[in-house]
Amino acid sequence: MRRRLFLLAPAAARLLRAADAAREVFELFASLATALGASEAAPFREALDPAMPDYQKLVNYIGALTAGFDIVCSIDVLSNQGDDRARAVDLDWLLQLTARGSPVARRRERVKCRLERRGKKWKITSLDPVAFFAPPKAG
Secondary structure: OHHHHHHHHHHHHHHHHHHHHHHHHHHHHHHHHHHHHOOOOHHHHHHEOOOOOOHHHHHHHHHHHHHHOEEEEEEEEEEEEEOOOEEEEEEEEEEEEEOOOOOOEEEEEEEEEEEEEEOOEEEEEEEEOHHHHOOOOOO
16 A cells, blocks of 8 residues: 555645646736736736747737726636646636726637746746737727
């Protein structure tokens, strides 16, 4: 019996690390929703890998949203798969954007993200669709 327990210990450790990674990624997105609600672009920018596709476009969109709108953000995790090094996450993301004197704009989209651990932090290496974060056009 001891041999079986010994052989299962590495598998159990991997499962625990993957569960911790899933929780860490969930907490990252919760902190991004909070930052957007507080009109803070920096935490979002810091969570992005500068080598990701459309990095600068997304940074510009987030900067414009946080500068020009009051944001209410809700994120539901639809799936969070991977291990303690890389994860694929599908999110049901709701943005409610309000500018002074303008009606409320609501957006809801399935946002697909890939993340990789860089040192002790998770970095978003891809996010689709980036246009979900584009500021609404005036008029």
